[in-house]
Amino acid sequence: MSAPDTRELLRRLDGAYGAMHWWPADSVFEVVVGAVLTQNTRWENVERALANLREADHLDPERILSLPEPELAALIRPSGYFNVKARRLVSLVRFIQRSGGLEMLMHWDTPRLRTALLGVHGIGPETADDILLYAFGRPVFVVDAYTRRLFARLGWFPERAAYEELRLHVEGEVGADAGALNQLHALIVEHGKRHCRSRPMCTGCTLAEICAFGR
Ligand code: SF4
Known part of the structure; x- marks a missing residue:
């Protein structure tokens, strides 16, 4: 070495x-969604899944939670592992909403936010740090x-x-x-x-x- x-x-x-x-996105929420969708797949596939959500007008926390999970999975199908990712996305969006929304989370300090993200179903260190760095601008x-x-x-x-x-x-x-x-x-x-x-x-x-x- x-x-x-x-x-x-x-x-x-x-x-x-x-x-x-980097990261190419129109909103903080889009970065958050992209961080889950990019697990184990190429970015081009994430873009197709995001385009589906956008076209269906579901690239929004409340609109995602309003969808039955199989319908969400169908929209994000191009990103692969779509059933697993739909469940993870719902868990993450529920956490965001429970915490008062992205605006509230902006005020959390980095260790608290990282620990909380790691406690969400399906969010490992790489996804948590993607969100911290690219959505919240934290130095990780x-x-x-x-x-x-x-x-x-x-x-x-x-x-x-x-x-x-x-x-x-x-x-x-x-x-x-x-x-x-x-x-x-x-x-x-x-x-x-x-x-x-x-x-x-x-x-x-x-x-x-x-x-x-x-x-
Ligand atoms: S391509 Fe990778 S392995 Fe080859 S010199 Fe560059 S950094 Fe090293």
Whole structure:
């Protein structure tokens, strides 16, 4: 393993790809819904499911709760695991409504909000942190499969390292800067799609010099 340098990673990826402007959504609620729909699927499938909800005029907390679960599942079918995700979505929206709505949750501090989100059915650390970072603008780092693969290839952490170990390490190096953590996660996803794929394309990779696998 080599010493991680998250700031150098951010600098190099920033130089290669520029500002990512992630997460693409018209509202905070849309980010929340997208965070559940994106579990175990590609973003293009999430977009199709969101478009179905939008076209049916159901991209709204009360409208989602007004739907029988099978109808909600049918609308989000393109995102895969649609029955499971419908149940998770309903649990999450119920939690939001019980808590007084997204406006009230904006006033909760980050540890309280993270703990509460993790207590909702089907919301694991990655989804909770997606919501915290991209919907609520909190300075947390999202650890996903792209991150694990990249950090393992860089020689920084074993691929099976604990979620919290990776998250806290990156947050410690980058600092409480939601904009930088947002950009870093989006850049890692972009790099995972363009270069550091399951079969990596190391030629021309901006990280080759600092990557154990690339060397
Ligand atoms: S050099 Fe290869 S393995 Fe390393 S980050 Fe780039 S694409 Fe991934």
